[in-house]
Amino acid sequence: MTTSSFNLAHLLRGTFRQGIHPPDNKQFTAARPIERLPFPPELILPLSQHAGKPSVSLVRKGQEVVRGEPIAKADGFMSVPLHAPATGEIADIRLMPSARGPMVESIVLKVYPGDPQEILFGTEVDVDAMDPREIPGAIQDTGLVGLGGAAFPTHVKLSVPEGHSIHTVLINGCECEPFLTTDHRLMIEQAADLVKGTKILMRALGAERGIIGTEDNKLDAVEAIQKVLRPEDGIEVKAVQTKYPQGAEKMLATSLLGIEIPSGQLPYTVGLGVFNVATTTQIGQLLPMKRGVIERVVTVTGPGVERPGNYLVPIGTPIRFLLEKLGFEGTARHLIMGGPMMGGTVSSLDTPITKGCGGLLLLEEHQLTSEEQMHRYPCIQCGACVEACPIRLNPCELGRLANKARYETMAERFHLMDCFECGSCSYVCPAAIPLVQYFRVAKSSLRERRAAG
Amino acid sequence: MSAPTLKTSPHLRGMKSVDVIMRNVVYALIPVSLFSVLQFGLSALALILVCTTVCIGTEHFFCLRAGRETTVADWSAAITGLLMALVLPPGFPLWMAAVASFVAIALGKQIFGGLGFNLFNPALIGRAFAQAAFTVPITTWTPGMAHRRFMEFIPTTLTPPFLQPDMEAFQAWVTGLKLDGYSGATPLAMMKFDRFETDTLELFLGTIASSAGESSALLILLGGGYLAWRKMLNWRIPTAVLGSAFVLSAVFYLQDSTVYPSPFFTLCSGGLMLGAVFMATDMVSSPVTPGGLWIYGILIGVMTVIIRLFGGLNEGVMYAILLGNAATPLINNLTQPKIYGAVKKRKEVKA
Numbered sequence: 001m002t003t004s005s006f007n008l009a010h011l012l013r014g015t016f017r018q019g020i021h022p023p024d025n026k027q028f029t030a031a032r033p034i035e036r037l038p039f040p041p042e043l044i045l046p047l048s049q050h051a052g053k054p055s056v057s058l059v060r061k062g063q064e065v066v067r068g069e070p071i072a073k074a075d076g077f078m079s080v081p082l083h084a085p086a087t088g089e090i091a092d093i094r095l096m097p098s099a100r101g102p103m104v105e106s107i108v109l110k111v112y113p114g115d116p117q118e119i120l121f122g123t124e125v126d127v128d129a130m131d132p133r134e135i136p137g138a139i140q141d142t143g144l145v146g147l148g149g150a151a152f153p154t155h156v157k158l159s160v161p162e163g164h165s166i167h168t169v170l171i172n173g174c175e176c177e178p179f180l181t182t183d184h185r186l187m188i189e190q191a192a193d194l195v196k197g198t199k200i201l202m203r204a205l206g207a208e209r210g211i212i213g214t215e216d217n218k219l220d221a222v223e224a225i226q227k228v229l230r231p232e233d234g235i236e237v238k239a240v241q242t243k244y245p246q247g248a249e250k251m252l253a254t255s256l257l258g259i260e261i262p263s264g265q266l267p268y269t270v271g272l273g274v275f276n277v278a279t280t281t282q283i284g285q286l287l288p289m290k291r292g293v294i295e296r297v298v299t300v301t302g303p304g305v306e307r308p309g310n311y312l313v314p315i316g317t318p319i320r321f322l323l324e325k326l327g328f329e330g331t332a333r334h335l336i337m338g339g340p341m342m343g344g345t346v347s348s349l350d351t352p353i354t355k356g357c358g359g360l361l362l363l364e365e366h367q368l369t370s371e372e373q374m375h376r377y378p379c380i381q382c383g384a385c386v387e388a389c390p391i392r393l394n395p396c397e398l399g400r401l402a403n404k405a406r407y408e409t410m411a412e413r414f415h416l417m418d419c420f421e422c423g424s425c426s427y428v429c430p431a432a433i434p435l436v437q438y439f440r441v442a443k444s445s446l447r448e449r450r451a452a453g
Numbered sequence: 454m455s456a457p458t459l460k461t462s463p464h465l466r467g468m469k470s471v472d473v474i475m476r477n478v479v480y481a482l483i484p485v486s487l488f489s490v491l492q493f494g495l496s497a498l499a500l501i502l503v504c505t506t507v508c509i510g511t512e513h514f515f516c517l518r519a520g521r522e523t524t525v526a527d528w529s530a531a532i533t534g535l536l537m538a539l540v541l542p543p544g545f546p547l548w549m550a551a552v553a554s555f556v557a558i559a560l561g562k563q564i565f566g567g568l569g570f571n572l573f574n575p576a577l578i579g580r581a582f583a584q585a586a587f588t589v590p591i592t593t594w595t596p597g598m599a600h601r602r603f604m605e606f607i608p609t610t611l612t613p614p615f616l617q618p619d620m621e622a623f624q625a626w627v628t629g630l631k632l633d634g635y636s637g638a639t640p641l642a643m644m645k646f647d648r649f650e651t652d653t654l655e656l657f658l659g660t661i662a663s664s665a666g667e668s669s670a671l672l673i674l675l676g677g678g679y680l681a682w683r684k685m686l687n688w689r690i691p692t693a694v695l696g697s698a699f700v701l702s703a704v705f706y707l708q709d710s711t712v713y714p715s716p717f718f719t720l721c722s723g724g725l726m727l728g729a730v731f732m733a734t735d736m737v738s739s740p741v742t743p744g745g746l747w748i749y750g751i752l753i754g755v756m757t758v759i760i761r762l763f764g765g766l767n768e769g770v771m772y773a774i775l776l777g778n779a780a781t782p783l784i785n786n787l788t789q790p791k792i793y794g795a796v797k798k799r800k801e802v803k804a
Contacts, residue, residue, distance in 0.1 A: 016793075022465050178465065250793060260794040335457045340464040347459055363464065377471040377527065378569030383687065383741035384469075391793040396741045397785070415792050423463030430471045431569075437461045 013216055014255040015241035019390045020424045022178050022244055022341070024217060028301045029181045032309040034189055037325055039086050039117060043109040043316030044096050045071070049354035050145040051152045052078035057107060063090045068121030068291055071107060080143045080153050083121075083292030085314035086111040097348035099337045099357060106352075109316065122291035127200055135204035135287075142286045143293045143355075148172065148183075148247070148276030149338050151356030154283070157273060158204050166205040166273045170256060171198050173214035173221065173277035174240070174247035177339025180359040182297040183277040185310045187214065187221035190281050191228045197284030198235055205273050210235035212277070213256050215242040244341065245422040249274040251390055263418050278358065298322075298353055302362035304330040313353055319360060320349035328362055336361040341423045377431035385425035385435060391418050395425035395435045402438035407446050416442055471568075474685045474736075475528035481676035481686075482535045482731065488669050493543035493595065494602025496610040503547045505534030507554035515563040529568045533557055536576035536731060540667065540724060540771075541583065544595045544607030544623070548614040553583040573778045574735045577771050584771070590618055594639050597668070599630050641723045644714050645767040656721035670726040677730035686734050689743065693750020694729035694757075695720055701758045713762065725757060728770035738778040745781075745788035752784075753777040 048054035055072035065071055065084040072082035088111040096106040130138070140155040160166055171194070175183040187194060198210045214221055216239040225237040240246060240255040250261045253272055261267055267274045282293060294315060301308040306327030313322070323332060336343040337357050353360070385395035393415055401410045410416040416439060425435040489497045512530035516523040524530070537554050557579025565571045583591050595607050608626045609618035640651035657670045680686035702719035705712075720726065733739065733753050740749050753773045760769025 020467070022467070254793075262796050263792060263794040264796070265794070333458050334460065334464075336462075336464055340462070342462050343464070344462060345459050345464075346457055349457065361464075374466070375470060375472070378567070380471055380474075380569045380736045381739070381741050382474070382736040383743075383746075386741050386790065387743065392790045393792060394742065394789060397789075414789070418792055418794075421462075426463050427465060428467045428469075430467075430469045430474055432466065432470065434461065436463065440461070 010216055010241060013239055013241045014258070015243055015246070016251040016254040016390060018388055018392060018424075019243045019245060019251070020388050020427055021242075022427060024242070025178045025301075026181050026184070026217070028179070028303075028305075028308040029299050029310055030184055032181075032185075034185050034297050034310045034312055036312045037317075037322070039111045039314060040317050040321040041111055041113070042091065042318070043085055043088075043111060043314055044318055044350065044352040045082060045085070045107040045109060045316040046096065046098050046104045046352065046354060047072055047082065047106065048098075048104050049082075049151060049315075049356065050080055051150065052080075052156075054105065055079060055082045057093055057105075059090045059093075059107065061090055061092055064088070065090060065109065066120050067117050068119040068294060070121075070292060071109075074140060078153060078156060080140060080145055080155075081292065082107075082143055083294050084109060085294040085316055087115045087117055088112045097346070097351050099344060099346055099351050099354060101344075101347070119291065119294075122289040125288060125290055127196075127288050130203075132203050132206065135200060138287055138290070139204075139283060142282070142291065144279060144282055144286070145355050146276055147278035147282065147296060147355060147358065149342065149356050149358060151354070154275070154279055157268075157275070158201075160205065160268045160273075164268050165271060166207045166268060167271040168209040168211060168257070168273075169198060169202050169205060169207045170249070170252060170267075170272055170274045171201075171210065171212040171277055171280050172247055172249065172252055172274055173212055173218070174252060175218070175277075176215060176242075176244045176247040177341055177343070177359070178244075179301050179361050180299045180339050181301075182299045182310055182358045183214075184218050184221055186277055186281050186297060187212075187218065188224045190285075191221075191225045193284035194225065194277060194281045195228050195233065195235060195284070196288075197280035197282070199233060200283050200287055201273065201275055201280060202234070207273065208234060211256055212237040213240055213252050214238075214277075215240060215246055217242040244424065245390055248390065248420060248422060250420075263415065293355060296353070296355065296358070298357065299359045300326055300362075301359070302328075304328045304332070304362045304364055315355055316352045318350050318352050319346065322353070322360060323349070323362070330362075330364045332362055334363045336363065341427070342421065374432055376433070379431055379433060382430060384428040384430065388424040388428045390422060390424060391415075391420070393419060395439075398442075399433055399435050399438055402435075402442050407442045407449075410439075410442055411446055416446070419443075469685065471529075472527045475532060477680060477683060477685050478532050478731070479528055479535065481680045482532070482539070484672045484676055485539060485669065485727070486535060488672050489539065489543065492597035492602075492668060493607070494599065495605065496595075496602070496607040497538075497543045499547060499606065499610060500541060500543060500545060500550055501535065501538040503550050504538035504541075504554045505531055507551045508534030508537060508558050511555050511558035512563070512567075515559065516567075521567075524567060527568060530558060530562075533562070533575045533579075536574075537579050539727060540576065540580050540732075542591060542594055543597075544593065544609040545583075545590055546587075546609055546612035546618050548612065549583065549587045549590060552586075553579040556582040569737055571737055572781075573775055574732050574738050577732060577775055577778075580771055581775065589620070592642075593618070593620070593623065594642075596627070596630060639723065639767070640718075641761070641767040644718070644722070645761075650714055650718055651722070653715070653717045653721055656718065667724045667727045670721045673726045673730050677734075680734075686730075687736075687739070687746055689746040690734045690739060690750045691729040693747050694733055694754040695725070697751040697754030698725060698729075698758050699754075701755055702762075705758075705762060719758065719761070723761075723768045724770040728757075728774055729753070732770075733774050733777060738781060740781050740784045740788065742785060742788040742790055744790070745784040748784050748788065749777050749781060752780060
């Protein structure tokens with residue numbers, strides 16, 4: 001599945017300007033069908049697994065819960081409920097490590113061993129008969145958030161501000177992060193649910209057009225989706241060039257439609273709704289049953305993992321359990337949640353898989369980068385970062401200003417706030433300058449200053 | 454299982470580090486260097502060795518003095534040394550070459566803080582110094598392919614330190630070579646002062662009198678092509694320099710071909726090719742923005758032609774590049790890329 005050889009079809013496909021081509025490393029898991037793992041003895045369910053306000057717990061210590069039962073409710077509009085991923089007993093509600101770093105309030109659920117783990121919750125509804133205005137509420141009830149990693153509550157994207165209308169729904173199946181293959185497998189194995197979900201989203205937004213976009217290293221997924229599409233669906237599936245960060249919504253909008261989402265604006269301003277493949281597939285599965293999100297597919301991979309693959313696991317499964325079940329070589333000291341370009345490392349093996357986490361990547365130091373690659377040099381102004389940045393910022397200048405802590409200038413003159421931290425600049429930098437990290441620090445410092453007024 | 458370590462994304466890095474890029478530039482300069490040794494023999498070899506050694510030694514010395522880890526391992530001092538040797542006449546006295554190399558690293562690079570901070574191309578600072586200080590030797594050209602070039606040095610090469618080269622001995626040596634039609638001038642000088650235009654093919658292949666490494670346009674292009682292919686050289690710069698020089702000289706040539714040289718001659722003669730491919734492209738002293746690279750390249754190409762055609766000097770590449778270097782911060786400033794989804798800023802009206 002390399003795209004390095006000359007390929008005319010590839011060159012004719014849509015793409016965005018600039019970007020990078022890291023080795024995709026998807027060969028470990030791309031051909032492995034989704035497999036369900038046994039239930040772990042204990043699940044850790046953070047009340048905040050999404051962007052927005054944390055959910056409010058509905059359970060108390062010692063309470064028995066049934067798989068699929070709501071255990072926390074949404075706290076207002078910018079929030080979602082949480083459902084029990086397994087039948088068992090609430091062991092505790094306490095602070096536990098999270099993927100983002102800080103300890104967060106989490107429900108600890110002791111899973112009953114030997115329970116059949118049937119989902120007893122949910123009622124069948126005819127989605128086609130549903131009033132489009134009811135769909136956002138129904139989606140909020142499922143607890144769905146962007147499963148591609150951003151974990152932004154899905155129903156919020158469905159409430160388009162007045163004066164705007166959505167003409168096209170884009171379903172993002174690029175999965176441009178190296179190593180990850182969950183979206184790829186979902187498109188192949190659950191294409192019918194994906195299409196069903198796309199139609200629900202189109203109905204909810206009143207869009208005439210749906211486009212499922214993926215990179216051209218996943219043409220088998222394009223074929224699988226084409227098989228279940230009917231002409232009256234108004235949905236097409238398109239392959240774009242394999243290039244990082246193709247899966248960023250701005251990049252995909254440009255690659256598929258040739259339009260740019262204006263700086264500082266959301267896709268709805270140009271009539272687009274963009275949703276991830278895994279999210280859409282879950283809508284297709286959950287909404288007709290009125291159920292909640294209780295599990296997700298995670299790619300567990302890396303050269304050190306003995307049985308790499310795509311696994312269906314309950315939300316809340318601790319990393320420790322995955323590693324013990326799947327086996328690994330080495331010290332497992334470098335654990336990445338998500339992909340290698342934008343994912344974060346975790347400090348504790350008790351960190352659970354949350355809704356937004358599509359990958360667990362295990363790398364050893366020497367598999368990351370060699371000695372020479374890590375050697376820090378001064379910036380030689382080669383301009384590699386300027387030619388890599390998909391937003392066409394000037395990371396070189398931004399880096400220099402960051403060194404002098406001139407954060408205001410970075411934002412005002414050099415568009416710092418448009419950076420979405422894809423990591424392309426740091427990837428290409430021959431001087432190994434941690435540019436993205438500089439920008440994160442600059443942004444958070446600016447946010448603090450602005451908050452302080 | 455020990456405690457996991459924390460790192461920030463991205464967790465992957467590309468393969469090209471600074472030393473890899475610099476090492477490949479050295480590789481790309483090898484054919485040109487070998488050709489100059491083939492053409493000028495022992496003298497060229499000694500010149501290359503002296504310049505490279507002095508440059509690396511100076512870099513090392515300054516790092517030690519500054520109490521820093523030595524930076525010679527990044528290969529950038531080696532590039533300066535090689536380029537320094539390649540832009541000097543092959544019979545240039547070695548002690549003068551050593552002084553020029555010291556100046557290149559000391560005043561062209563270390564004074565600014567070393568790699569990444571220099572405003573100008575260090576080798577050209579060394580060359581500019583030599584041009585001012587050693588006027589006669591730097592305009593003394595020797596014929597290539599002398600039959601005893603691997604047995605003896607060009608007489609000027611071994612001039613004792615702090616002495617001027619013995620020009621009479623040099624002239625006797627040239628006469629002894631019994632060359633037909635040799636005037637001791639470079640094609641550019643012959644063009645400027647005698648209106649004699651050397652055959653462009655000869656220039657392209659490099660069988661003429663010149664600086665040690667400026668002779669073969671073909672080998673320079675090969676080296677540059679390799680670097681551009683490995684994406685270690687920005688193709689926009691040589692394209693802009695050579696393209697603008699070609700166009701501008703074509704305009705003059707078409708007006709009066711008896712006075713002005715042909716554009717092909719302009720491209721292949723003197724240091725333009727070496728300058729455009731290996732010196733103007735120095736990453737540190739050239740702009741970073743795609744638009745800026747074009748402006749910078751065109752500026753250098755145009756200035757080169759103007760200096761050559763109207764100046765008192767027959768060669769203008771060096772000053773053109775140094776001026777281009779000087780303009781780089783301003784060019785960077787004026788050519789910030791237009792960002793994705795740029796929105797026009799409304800002019801804020803002061804209340």
